Amino acid sequence: MFFERLTSRFGIAWLTAAFGVPAVLALALLVNSALRHDQTSAPPARVAPAAPTAEPTAEPTVEPTPEESVPAAAPAPAGLPVVDYDPAPAGFPSDPRPQDTTPLTEGLSPTRRIAAYDAPGGRPLALLAPTISGVEVTMPVVEHRTGWTAVLLPSANRRIAWLPAGGWSTVALRDQLVVERRSHRLTWYRDGRATRSWPVSLGMPGQSTPLGRTFVLGRTPPPQAVYGGVDIFALGAIPDDPEAVPTGLRGAHIGLHSWYNDDTLGKNVTNGCIRVTRSAQRQLLAEVPPGTPLVVVELLATPPPTA
Structure with missing residues (x-):
């Protein structure tokens, strides 16, 4: 074990x-x-104001305006590694604000295995599972773009992963x-x-x-x-x-x-x-x-x- x-x-x-x-x-x-x-x-x-607390919610649905388009998520190929306790696969982008002390007030929890991408509409590099070693995983959200959400990547330093909509829920972080x-x-x-x-x-x-x-x-x-x-x-x-x-x-x-x-x-x-x-x-x-x-x-x- x-x-x-x-x-x-x-x-x-x-x-x-x-x-x-x-x-x-x-x-x-x-x-x-x-x-x-x-x-x-x-x-x-004070450090920075935090968002009000909220009960866990399903992932938000953000409708793009006519001027916006949602980058399509490429299908995840068979055989992608699953992020676990061992070091995460290489290729994920750097955290754009690694030492920002502004509180991150939203966490994301996978509800099934979901593909993690290197950019909105980019390459799927790994899978994120609901648990690591049997423990439910909640990752802080660092950025939103239309149809995509970025989280801090587990088992890595100063790296983020981009996730399309679907297969996850959110919770407030106080x-x-x-x-x-x-x-x-x-x-x-x-x-x-x-x-x-x-x-x-x-x-x-x-x-x-x-x-x-x-x-x-x-x-x-x-x-x-x-x-x-x-x-x-x-x-x-x-x-x-x-x-x-x-x-x-x-x-x-x-x-x-x-x-x-x-x-x-x-x-x-x-x-x-x-x-x-x-x-x-x-x-x-x-x-x-x-x-x-x-x-x-x-x-x-x-x-x-x-x-």
Whole structure:
């Protein structure tokens, strides 16, 4: 099973951590469950206004004007790869605004296997399924064009996929996570307002936490005590240089997780993951759903107040 393959990597990461070298996880995904959370809050600060919340809806139908035409979707050829936990196929376009911190307020969930294209009316390069390793997938929407919608691509860094209408539904996204590499802080925003902010540990030189927009893919229980006994978030991002991570962690996603102590907070010591305190992780697990956008920047122009 996929989970067994990943947890065998966790065993290597545990041995690495036991000898004093920070380890990062190779994550598998399980079903969501809410944990209890902290009640303290930081003073609010604005990032950008978010759209009002809404119940899940079917995909919007936008009728083109007489002057507009919808680029036709080429039929998907047989044998297209399905995007899963392994690195996504090459050829998808770059995210046009990878470090934009404007909240992404709409998520898209496939209701069946759908073809993902490199442009509106372009080439189908892969299939997006409703689940990855049994977990329902929600991808933040980054752009709309007539008859087409662009989403952040899972299992890739700073890449998007274009989808024609049909075979998916949408849901409102209220939350956003922003990580600042220079100040080693993670800030949680809800409806465009800062809710909490915490210090974090980030990737060491050569294995830096990847810059750009990604999202919460899913969660898994901690495989070893080194993770502080708190569930782990797997992100849609992967290491920028997969060959730089330890052999036992090849194929891993970037994770957001706690640690057995807080001694390394504010330092670059991980293999690319984002470490927070155990109380912070518990609150995020209880409040933040899969599909929540997470963007890594060097530094915000206007830092939020610290918790």
